[in-house]
Amino acid sequence: MNTAAEVKTEAVASTSTTADAPLIQVRDLAMTFDVSAPWLNRVLERRPRQLLRAVDGVSFDIPKGKTLSLVGESGCGKSTVARLLLGLYTPTRGSFTFDGQDAHAAFKTPAGNVLRRRVQMIFQDPYASLNPRWTVEAIVGEPLSEHGLITDPVALRQRVGELLVQVGLAEGDRSKYPHQFSGGQRQRISIARALATEPEFLVCDEPTSALDVSVQAQVLNIMKALQKKRELSYLFISHNLAVVRHVSDYVGVMYLGRLIEVADKATLFATPRHPYTRMLLDAIPKMHATGRARTPVQGEVPNPLNPPTGCAFNPRCPLANDRCRNERPVLHLAGTTQVACHAVEEGRG
Amino acid sequence: MKKLLARWLDGDVGYSFRHSPVAIGSALVAFVCIFGAVFANWVAPHNPFDLGALELNDARLPPAWQEGGTSKYLLGTDDQGRDILSTLMYGARISLVVGFASVVLSALVGVTAGLVAGFKGGWVDTVLMRLCDVMLSFPPILVALLMAGVGRALFPNADTAVAFGVLIFSISLTKWVDYARTVRGSTLVERNKEYVQAARITGVSPLRILRRHILPNVMGPVTVLATVQVATAIITEATLSFLGVGVPVTSPSLGSLIRIGNDYMFSGEWWITLFPGLMLVLIVLSVNLLGDWLRDALNPRLN
Amino acid sequence: MTLLQVQNLVVEFPGRRGTLRALDQVSFDIAPGEILGVVGESGAGKSLTGAAIIGLLEPPGRIAGGQILLEGERIDQLDAEAMRHIRGRRIGAIFQDPMTSLNPLYTVGRQLTETILAHLPVTKAEARRRAIALLADTGIPAPEQRIDHYPHQFSGGMRQRVVIALALAAEPKLIVADEPTTALDVSIQAQIIQLLKKVCRERGAAVMLITHDMGVIAETCDRVAVMYAGRVAEIGPVHEVINHPAHPYTAGLMAAIPDPMEDREMLNQIDGSMPRINAIPTGCAFHPRCPQVFDRCHVERPELIDAGPTRAACWLRQEATV
Numbered sequence: 020m021n022t023a024a025e026v027k028t029e030a031v032a033s034t035s036t037t038a039d040a041p042l043i044q045v046r047d048l049a050m051t052f053d054v055s056a057p058w059l060n061r062v063l064e065r066r067p068r069q070l071l072r073a074v075d076g077v078s079f080d081i082p083k084g085k086t087l088s089l090v091g092e093s094g095c096g097k098s099t100v101a102r103l104l105l106g107l108y109t110p111t112r113g114s115f116t117f118d119g120q121d122a123h124a125a126f127k128t129p130a131g132n133v134l135r136r137r138v139q140m141i142f143q144d145p146y147a148s149l150n151p152r153w154t155v156e157a158i159v160g161e162p163l164s165e166h167g168l169i170t171d172p173v174a175l176r177q178r179v180g181e182l183l184v185q186v187g188l189a190e191g192d193r194s195k196y197p198h199q200f201s202g203g204q205r206q207r208i209s210i211a212r213a214l215a216t217e218p219e220f221l222v223c224d225e226p227t228s229a230l231d232v233s234v235q236a237q238v239l240n241i242m243k244a245l246q247k248k249r250e251l252s253y254l255f256i257s258h259n260l261a262v263v264r265h266v267s268d269y270v271g272v273m274y275l276g277r278l279i280e281v282a283d284k285a286t287l288f289a290t291p292r293h294p295y296t297r298m299l300l301d302a303i304p305k306m307h308a309t310g311r312a313r314t315p316v317q318g319e320v321p322n323p324l325n326p327p328t329g330c331a332f333n334p335r336c337p338l339a340n341d342r343c344r345n346e347r348p349v350l351h352l353a354g355t356t357q358v359a360c361h362a363v364e365e366g367r368g
Numbered sequence: 369m370k371k372l373l374a375r376w377l378d379g380d381v382g383y384s385f386r387h388s389p390v391a392i393g394s395a396l397v398a399f400v401c402i403f404g405a406v407f408a409n410w411v412a413p414h415n416p417f418d419l420g421a422l423e424l425n426d427a428r429l430p431p432a433w434q435e436g437g438t439s440k441y442l443l444g445t446d447d448q449g450r451d452i453l454s455t456l457m458y459g460a461r462i463s464l465v466v467g468f469a470s471v472v473l474s475a476l477v478g479v480t481a482g483l484v485a486g487f488k489g490g491w492v493d494t495v496l497m498r499l500c501d502v503m504l505s506f507p508p509i510l511v512a513l514l515m516a517g518v519g520r521a522l523f524p525n526a527d528t529a530v531a532f533g534v535l536i537f538s539i540s541l542t543k544w545v546d547y548a549r550t551v552r553g554s555t556l557v558e559r560n561k562e563y564v565q566a567a568r569i570t571g572v573s574p575l576r577i578l579r580r581h582i583l584p585n586v587m588g589p590v591t592v593l594a595t596v597q598v599a600t601a602i603i604t605e606a607t608l609s610f611l612g613v614g615v616p617v618t619s620p621s622l623g624s625l626i627r628i629g630n631d632y633m634f635s636g637e638w639w640i641t642l643f644p645g646l647m648l649v650l651i652v653l654s655v656n657l658l659g660d661w662l663r664d665a666l667n668p669r670l671n
Numbered sequence: 672m673t674l675l676q677v678q679n680l681v682v683e684f685p686g687r688r689g690t691l692r693a694l695d696q697v698s699f700d701i702a703p704g705e706i707l708g709v710v711g712e713s714g715a716g717k718s719l720t721g722a723a724i725i726g727l728l729e730p731p732g733r734i735a736g737g738q739i740l741l742e743g744e745r746i747d748q749l750d751a752e753a754m755r756h757i758r759g760r761r762i763g764a765i766f767q768d769p770m771t772s773l774n775p776l777y778t779v780g781r782q783l784t785e786t787i788l789a790h791l792p793v794t795k796a797e798a799r800r801r802a803i804a805l806l807a808d809t810g811i812p813a814p815e816q817r818i819d820h821y822p823h824q825f826s827g828g829m830r831q832r833v834v835i836a837l838a839l840a841a842e843p844k845l846i847v848a849d850e851p852t853t854a855l856d857v858s859i860q861a862q863i864i865q866l867l868k869k870v871c872r873e874r875g876a877a878v879m880l881i882t883h884d885m886g887v888i889a890e891t892c893d894r895v896a897v898m899y900a901g902r903v904a905e906i907g908p909v910h911e912v913i914n915h916p917a918h919p920y921t922a923g924l925m926a927a928i929p930d931p932m933e934d935r936e937m938l939n940q941i942d943g944s945m946p947r948i949n950a951i952p953t954g955c956a957f958h959p960r961c962p963q964v965f966d967r968c969h970v971e972r973p974e975l976i977d978a979g980p981t982r983a984a985c986w987l988r989q990e991a992t993v
Contacts, residue, residue, distance in 0.1 A: 092856040092857060092858065093856055102565075105569045106569070107565060107568060107569065131571070132571050135569065135570060135571040138569075139569065139570075140565075140566065140569050142562040142565070142566065143562075144562055147561040147562045147563065148561075148562035148563050148566060149563055150563040150581055150584075150585070151585065152584040152585055153584075158563075161567065161570060161572070162570045165570050165571060165572055166570075166571070201944055202713075203944060204944075209566075212566065231712035231713055231883065231945075232712065232883065232885075232924060232927050232928050233712060233923065233924060233927045233940065233941045233944075234712075234944060235927070235938075236927035236928075236929075236938035236939060236940040236941075237940045237942075239929075239938055240937050240938055240940055243937065258856070258857060260857070260931045261886075261928070261929040261930055261931040262929050264929060264930070264931050264933075264934065265929040265934075265935065265938065285934075288931070288932075298858065299857060299858060300931065301861075302857050302858045302860070302861035303857060303861075303886065303931050304860065304861065304864065304884065304886030304887045304889065304890045304891075305886055305889065305890065305930075305931065305932060306885050306886050306889045306913055306925070306928060306930065307889070307913070307914070307930065307932070319826050319827070319828050319829075319856075319858075319859060320856065383687065
């Protein structure tokens with residue numbers, strides 16, 4: 020491990036409130052995708068290899084029963100982080116430790132199945148996340164039968180019925196097909212499926228982005244209630260800061276594959292430190308506007324295939340100096356917030 | 369199964385069927401032909417293969433409504449006294465069996481290849497797709513002829529079963545490519561969908577994901593393809609039989625009947641070749657129309 | 672004089688299982704230069720209303736009743752040719768997806784000048800000059816070079832700016848914008864909203880802004896119409912509707928939206944969901960979900976009733992004045 024990661028370990032550890040190691044520990048997680056053209060094209064057209072650093076060294080903790088939200092705009096890598104934690108990708112470097120156990124090593128072994136029962140995911144698209152040819156009973160019951168937790172078909176039906184009731188649907192819905200339900204109801208079915216194996220950690224990838232506001236409220240309320248009842252830990256991915264404010268305990272802001280600020284919710288919304296976070300909060304259209312003038316963020320998110328040198332935000336940052344253009348900032352502690360910004364470190368921001 | 373059928377009939381497909389005279393018509397015709405072929409043993413007025421029952425005196429009788437014909441042989445007889453109507457039914461049976469069997473074989477091979485190519489990607493996909501391209505560059509009839517020749521060389525004293533096997537194999541040899549490509553495309557789409565990711569997260573093995581999750585969702589276009597391909601296979605078999613390299617002589621199919629009748633066309637006994645030809649057209653046309661309707665009916669639902 | 676008047680608009684979809692009424696007597700006005708927001712959840716009919724006004728209803732959908740008046744003249748019954756003249760020249764349109772709103776095969780300049788030349792009596796050189804000015808106005812840097820670029824050479828936010836320029840090219844009096852910022856990142860959203868407000872105010876163009884995002888409405892619009900199940904539930908000045916909603920649906924909706932500036936334990940939820948157009952309840956469409964429902968609501972459908980600064984389609988308002 021290099022020194023940068025060690026510094027991060029120290030800084031990040033302060034997020035947890037108990038002396039025990041937090042349930043979820045992520046250290047220097049990175050994922051690089053090879054998006055080069057096919058070999059033949061590369062040879063013939065003399066094109067270079069192209070690597071996409073979707074996630075570039077992310078570290079955070081999530082204590083048991085708490086929610087960490089990852090916020091950011093398109094291309095920031097938050098969805099990739101979610102998929103990394105669930106074993107859908109193998110990270111290029113870094114580690115994810117769940118309850119003291121190295122998760123990615125475990126996923127490769129049969130012991131990984133036990134881990135898979137404890138970690139589950141809820142997806143963004145309520146239409147693509149359920150197999151249209153399967154009944155709800157088959158969908159929700161699949162994790163149970165796959166892991167051999169319930170083999171008796173009668174017991175399985177009953178358990179599926181219980182799960183559906185828990186998310187606010189009816190027992191009889193289990194014999195229906197997904198297309199007979201609305202978007203919000205389908206998302207509940209997704210939640211029921213995720214809860215089937217009684218997991219401790221749920222990764223939620225934009226679970227309400229595709230839903231109407233009133234349906235979103237229903238789903239978020241259910242999720243909060245379930246968290247209280249079962250002491251679930253959530254990693255909540257979203258681009259919607261208002262929703263993030265409602266559900267989180269801690270918030271991490273990502274930009275171009277890097278974590279640039281992590282803080283507990285109240286601190287982040289009251290005193291955002293990083294210039295990007297400030298501009299992001301400023302940019303959200305607000306319903307109860309005070310009518311004050313604002314300057315929207317300039318420019319757009321750069322191409323992740325060709326990130327700027329130094330701090331990824333420097334082309335758009337009003338506080339950028341030479342150091343920002345050359346040296347990549349590391350997360351350091353500023354009060355109770357961790358922030359990766361030279362300007363903050365130097366006292367300029 | 370009953371529930372599935374009920375769901376289908378009630379839904380968009382069933383509605384479309386009930387309101388499409390072409391679909392109902394062609395389904396009826398196809399049903400009658402298939403019924404006649406399947407139950408030929410009981411439905412046909414005579415048994416054309418029972419050499420003992422043949423009466424040479426009744427050879428070359430014209431159809432019943434022409435002068436010289438009798439109602440005993442509705443569509444006339446051929447040069448050996450065989451009733452044309454009965455030979456039609458038995459012949460259709462052979463044609464249909466060969467047609468369906470080759471479709472089943474090519475679908476099995478093609479769907480599997482498509483699933484594997486789409487799901488695994490990488491070099492497996494490349495190899496399989498290039499193989500498809502190679503197969504497509506050969507005209508199907510030529511390939512079938514070649515296979516038939518190779519088969520005869522390999523099994524010179526083949527019995528009927530082996531001969532049929534070679535025939536079915538040679539017809540399906542080029543057809544599997546269509547299934548492979550269609551299924552590969554659909555697999556590529558489904559593979560990235562979130563319900564597949566959910567199954568992976570749960571720890572379901574790739575094989576089970578392919579079989580239980582992806583396969584049911586890519587079968588739609590396959591059904592349409594298979595229906596139309598039955599017609600193509602029957603025509604291919606008829607062509608081969610007409611050329612003399614198809615079914616063995618002892619079990620004539622519609623193609624062989626046409627060939628036999630060809631010799632007699634110019635001596636005035638047109639019915640020996642015309643009726644098998646018409647039957648072929650009828651079967652192929654009705655199956656094709658059904659396939660067309662099915663493709664249109666399934667389309668909006670797929671979207 | 673009002674710029675746009677929609678009066679009792681009815682849009683129907685004849686289908687194989689009977690005719691479905693997607694818009695049921697929708698009425699509202701837009702004054703010249705005003706920004707009216709049309710907000711609602713999916714299925715409420717807001718996009719349909721926009722499509723009906725521009726004359727781009729997808730068949731078999733058709734206008735089955737009511738009228739649409741642009742500057743006093745009816746436009747709902749015009750033939751395709753006449754409607755083409757209106758589109759672009761008098762009504763401009765901005766759609767949601769910047770990727771598909773521009774033709775990828777033509778340069779941006781060509782699309783702009785084509786629109787200008789089709790509607791305004793100017794020379795080619797003048798049209799090009801105007802196009803460059805439009806690009807500059809919508810915040811595209813180096814417009815003299817960018818005018819000859821293709822759409823794929825622009826980023827998402829830049830493309831939406833070009834789309835806005837295109838909508839304004841023929842100097843329309845009314846712009847119908849259907850979810851113009853939904854597909855964009857939050858920071859770009861803010862830029863585009865500001866831009867839309869600025870250029871429309873400068874040109875005196877009115878805007879009908881269709882969206883589901885109340886925050887965008889709050890920052891952009893003068894008045895807002897809240898739609899539910901193909902009807903207008905409430906309409907009024909934007910801050911009145913948000914802060915003092917008169918219709919129980921609007922009130923429920925406002926309370927369900929999480930606020931980035933404020934903590935709340937549980938979000939208010941409206942039980943149930945918006946009815947599908949083939950199952951709209953009798954009487955008031957909202958009555959099965961309404962916390963304040965009473966007998967009359969089941970039977971009679973309410974008209975828009977004055978309730979102070981706003982108008983709401985709710986019998987509670989009438990009881991209040993009695």
